[in-house]
Amino acid sequence: MIRISKKVEYALMALKFISDSDHKLVTAREISDKGNIPYDLLSKILQKLKNENILVSNQGMNGGYSLNKRTDEIPLFSLMTAIDGDTAIAECLHDNNDKDCCMTDTCTIKLPVTRLQKELEDLFKSKTISDFV
Amino acid sequence: MIRISKKVEYALMALKFISDSDHKLVTAREISDKGNIPYDLLSKILQKLKNENILVSNQGMNGGYSLNKRTDEIPLFSLMTAIDGDTAIAECLHDNNDKDCCMTDTCTIKLPVTRLQKELEDLFKSKTISDFV
DNA sequence: ATATATAGGACTATCTTAGTCCAAATTCAA
C-alpha cells in the first residue's frame, strides 16, 4: 500500500527537533543520538533539505543546522520531493517523454489517474511541517 | 515518492474492461490480451478481487468474471487493500503489537502521521471505480 | 474425454529503499 518513506519520517522528526531547539544551531549528531536515527542516513537527508533551502547549514566546528523558513511555510510536499525526488503516483504518468511506459497507447486509465495524482499533491501541499511539530 | 502499485493499475484497467463489456462474462485471457497485461499476474489480481466479492467468477469452459457490484459501490480503497493488503502509510503506525517499530518510545511524530493516514484513507475511500471507468 | 476456464502455491527477477563506508572540505580554537 501507499507509503511515506522512512527518510521523510526521519526528516519530519529532524525538523521537529530543530524547530524545538529554538534558533540554536543543531548538529546532525545530536538529532541522530536523541532520535535514534542512523547518522549517515540522516546527514544525507539534512543535506537535501539544505539544498532545497529548507535548512541553512554552518560547516566546521560549532556548526550545525537551523531552519530557513517558518514551519508553516514548508509544505509536506516539498519535503517529499526534496528527499525522494520524482513525484508520479503511477507508471501511467510518464512526466518526461524519454522513458515512455510501453502501455502509452493501450492504457485506459491515464486521465482519471492524473486527476487522482493532482488531488494527492494538493493534499500534501496543504499540509505543512507545522502540522507535524 | 508515494505510489499506486502496478497491480492496482492493472485492477483498474481490468475493472474498466469488465464494466465496458456490460454483463457478458469476461475471461482473464481477454483482458490480458486486449490490455497488454501479463496473464498470470492478472489472474492473481482477479482472484483477489473475487475473494473480496468485487467480482464473481465462473470456472470451467465458458467461464469468466463479472462485476458483483455497481462501479460506484467499489471504493478505490477496498481495491488497494484487497490487492496490496496492509494499509499503514508509515512505519510509525504499527497496527499490530507483535512487530513493533523499535522507535515506539522515541518517535515524535506518531500522532500527526496518524492524522495524515486518516485523511489519505478518506480520500481513497471517497473515490470509487466509477471515477476510473 | 477434452478443451477452456478459474484457483492457487511456490518460485525468481527486478527495482526501490534503507543503510553503510569513506574521503574530502570548512571552520574554530588552542
Place this chain on the structure above:
DNA sequence: TTGAATTTGGACTAAGATAGTCCTATATAT
C-alpha cells in the same frame, strides 16, 4: 599550524517490496 568537530558528497551494500513466471489442480460445458 595542528587538530577536533562539523558539513559535504560519492560509491557501495543490504534488505525488502514489487512485479512477473511457472506449474499443477480443480471445475464445467460440450
